[in-house]
Amino acid sequence: MANEKAVLLGNEAIARAVVEAGCEVACAYPGTPSSEILPAIAKFADSLGTKTVVEWGTNEKVAFEVAMAASFTGKRSCVAMKHVGLNVAADPFMSGAQFDIEGGLLLIVADDPGPHSSQTEQDSRLFGLFAKVPVFDPSSAREAMEMVKDAYDLSEKHKIPVMLRPTVRVDHCRQDIEFGTPIELDRPAKFSKDVKRWVCLPAHVKITHPKLNQKIDAVRDDFAHSFSKYNYEVPAQEKAKLGIIAGGISFAVVMDLLAKMGRRDISVLKIGTPHPLPVDIVSDFINRHENVLVLEETYPVIEMQILDRTKVKGRWNGFVPRAGELVPEVVEEIIHKALGEEFSIKADEDLKKAIEELKVTPKPPMLCPGCPHRASFFAIRKAFPDGIYPSDIGCYTLGVNQKTVDTSLCMGASVTQSSGFYLAHKIDGKLRPVIATIGDSTFFHMGLPGLVNAVYNKHAFVLAILDNRITAMTGGQPHPGTGEKPRKGDAGRAIPLERVVKGCGVEFVRTVRSYDIEENVKVLQEAWEYAKEHEEPAVVIFSHPCMLLRQEQPKIPVRVNHDKCIGCKFCINFFNCPGLVFDESAKKAFIDSRFCVKCGVCLNVCPHGAIEVISEEGR
Amino acid sequence: MQYIIVGLGGQGILFASRVLGQIALKRGENVIGSEVHGMAQRGGSVISHFKVGPYKCPLISAGDADVLLAFDQNEAIRNLHFLKDGGHCVINVHRREAFQNESLKTYLAKRKIDAFLLNGYEILNEHMGGNYLFLNVLILGAMGGLNIGGISFEEIKEAVSTLSPAKFRDDNLKALELGKNAVHAS
Numbered sequence: 001m002a003n004e005k006a007v008l009l010g011n012e013a014i015a016r017a018v019v020e021a022g023c024e025v026a027c028a029y030p031g032t033p034s035s036e037i038l039p040a041i042a043k044f045a046d047s048l049g050t051k052t053v054v055e056w057g058t059n060e061k062v063a064f065e066v067a068m069a070a071s072f073t074g075k076r077s078c079v080a081m082k083h084v085g086l087n088v089a090a091d092p093f094m095s096g097a098q099f100d101i102e103g104g105l106l107l108i109v110a111d112d113p114g115p116h117s118s119q120t121e122q123d124s125r126l127f128g129l130f131a132k133v134p135v136f137d138p139s140s141a142r143e144a145m146e147m148v149k150d151a152y153d154l155s156e157k158h159k160i161p162v163m164l165r166p167t168v169r170v171d172h173c174r175q176d177i178e179f180g181t182p183i184e185l186d187r188p189a190k191f192s193k194d195v196k197r198w199v200c201l202p203a204h205v206k207i208t209h210p211k212l213n214q215k216i217d218a219v220r221d222d223f224a225h226s227f228s229k230y231n232y233e234v235p236a237q238e239k240a241k242l243g244i245i246a247g248g249i250s251f252a253v254v255m256d257l258l259a260k261m262g263r264r265d266i267s268v269l270k271i272g273t274p275h276p277l278p279v280d281i282v283s284d285f286i287n288r289h290e291n292v293l294v295l296e297e298t299y300p301v302i303e304m305q306i307l308d309r310t311k312v313k314g315r316w317n318g319f320v321p322r323a324g325e326l327v328p329e330v331v332e333e334i335i336h337k338a339l340g341e342e343f344s345i346k347a348d349e350d351l352k353k354a355i356e357e358l359k360v361t362p363k364p365p366m367l368c369p370g371c372p373h374r375a376s377f378f379a380i381r382k383a384f385p386d387g388i389y390p391s392d393i394g395c396y397t398l399g400v401n402q403k404t405v406d407t408s409l410c411m412g413a414s415v416t417q418s419s420g421f422y423l424a425h426k427i428d429g430k431l432r433p434v435i436a437t438i439g440d441s442t443f444f445h446m447g448l449p450g451l452v453n454a455v456y457n458k459h460a461f462v463l464a465i466l467d468n469r470i471t472a473m474t475g476g477q478p479h480p481g482t483g484e485k486p487r488k489g490d491a492g493r494a495i496p497l498e499r500v501v502k503g504c505g506v507e508f509v510r511t512v513r514s515y516d517i518e519e520n521v522k523v524l525q526e527a528w529e530y531a532k533e534h535e536e537p538a539v540v541i542f543s544h545p546c547m548l549l550r551q552e553q554p555k556i557p558v559r560v561n562h563d564k565c566i567g568c569k570f571c572i573n574f575f576n577c578p579g580l581v582f583d584e585s586a587k588k589a590f591i592d593s594r595f596c597v598k599c600g601v602c603l604n605v606c607p608h609g610a611i612e613v614i615s616e617e618g619r
Numbered sequence: 620m621q622y623i624i625v626g627l628g629g630q631g632i633l634f635a636s637r638v639l640g641q642i643a644l645k646r647g648e649n650v651i652g653s654e655v656h657g658m659a660q661r662g663g664s665v666i667s668h669f670k671v672g673p674y675k676c677p678l679i680s681a682g683d684a685d686v687l688l689a690f691d692q693n694e695a696i697r698n699l700h701f702l703k704d705g706g707h708c709v710i711n712v713h714r715r716e717a718f719q720n721e722s723l724k725t726y727l728a729k730r731k732i733d734a735f736l737l738n739g740y741e742i743l744n745e746h747m748g749g750n751y752l753f754l755n756v757l758i759l760g761a762m763g764g765l766n767i768g769g770i771s772f773e774e775i776k777e778a779v780s781t782l783s784p785a786k787f788r789d790d791n792l793k794a795l796e797l798g799k800n801a802v803h804a805s
Contacts, residue, residue: 005644007637007640007643007644009654032658033656033657116658117656139675169678172654172655173651173654174637174650174651174653175651175677176648176650252676252677253676255675255676256674260680260683328680347700350722351699351723351726354720354726355696355697357722358696358717358720360697361697362663362664363693363694365628365660366662366663367661395661475656475657593740593749594740
């Protein structure tokens, strides 16, 4: 009987393969483009009735360590995250590489070349090289599925964690795939005590590090001889006019382009295992070609492992742009350049003119209509027009549109940077109000250590925790504050934010309704006065469910009274709602009924009182 | 066959590309496409690529798309370059006068692009209580009514019915018919 087929998102396909490979413990922290992997693992585990434990970790480090210990007992485990998540998990990742693990440990790190939804476009393959961990780099969802299974086998064969590094175009591709049957592993958890194996004392590292080097050499040998399904030449030609070495999704881009261009004088060497690079295969390819181009995302990881780069054009020597995604338009130009052929893609003059005349521009992301964060930011700015606003990573980074996000560095930095801003001004004896914003999930992820630090060291600032009961930006995952868990019938325990904050030693803690702008201005000012007086952080928890949760709330239809609107754009600049637009010709603000959700929050916004409730009679 | 779907985050573009996927699955065709998730989805410009055939790359190159479905007219204009000569597009318009722009008319004419414009907001205001969540299915209905992209209305209907959550199924099918009727009324 033929296997069942489905058209799945790349991340769902990866998840399916994880379950089919017999993974028993799967952990993750959400982050684009990796977020859909864990929920899909739960979905397939439910439908296949496997025992797999599926959990969101508080952060990536937590998730990594939970999965790793399961692997110590012989269970197959998996941990998924986005590229910057691996920065958080770098500590267990670096030392974990040196352990002789027992059950297969698969690390899935989703990279975001572009970037589309991230603060960096770092290349996790390079992190693999740094930690001495083998890396698979899939060129499609289908290939990623196969790689998951091979990664588990490789991980157990060499007793080493293995990384699967899909990029956003693999994670978020949609492709037809075939389901397999899950393997059943009968592996009761068995932790055999062995200090030399499980305790990373310096004396032990003197043994484990050389051993890791041997493992990597052995894996390189495997990649060169046993993985021709991932590393191969198309079409196999002795000597083509141009030889392209392509890794990951760049291979797919190149193949469709060559088919379209109808070129047969170009050879492609596909590399699906970029670290450790099967150097012999690559050297042989380079030796047979006069002209070699390396295409990979986003750093020159394959290229850097090629020792003689005299003939090689790539990101390293700047022939290929050193940043950014290699989309078809970019690659087409690079290939022609490498061939020394004239080529340019010209925008159509008429279309260009139409776009200019009609003032059509890309629409940047905005907070959703009705989003509670918008109201919170408005209150913050109103309370402290001269404040410093450190913020964090999440939907609310979009508060930058309301001029209430001054900094965003990485997860949790809103809290710690507030400390830094406080200290810098305190030294000069000139305090400035510092109001930090952080989401509920981000607070649990990495806000906590910063808050403890601020209480301990006596730093005065206001921390606004924007509690919308969800990890919103990544599509709505639960977190410790909600207590929900991914698998059916599995319930966690919700941890109330207020208790956590008090437990950290914060004395001033208030929970307020996000939409209540006028009241919240007062609470925020009170909080800052308290913080200054007592030299400690004060916390205001802004509470209102995310609009993605679609909870029922009163509908308050509004309009802009054009007799009162003076066209000052205050509402556009500081409230910034998709439902409020400005008509440049009429010089007035309007409600855009396509987007307005009738939350009624903007009633408090206009300094001239031009935004009004539509009364029953007036409708 | 290559399809581009554009619009703004929250307009249901991902559901539309899942419908195309379902149809291809039913036919047993190879497909590959690309979607946008994450921050870019928050009300910003969103684009989905969808290719049916022996393709490896999920992205469509400029001038290669057979069909462009646009849930927003500005996004349509920004992405017209993806359409090949003789391509088809269905565009949800809220300001029809933009399509009187001479340069735009020249471009569409010389590229022999067939553009079907409909005001989905008006249709949904009139027939579905102004619930714009059904815009995506409405556009798919119009595509089926136009019989473009090698997909029949019946195939779209079956896929929408399969993928719809139970509580939205009837309304989705209604919106689909509204889209088809908009074509026949024009």
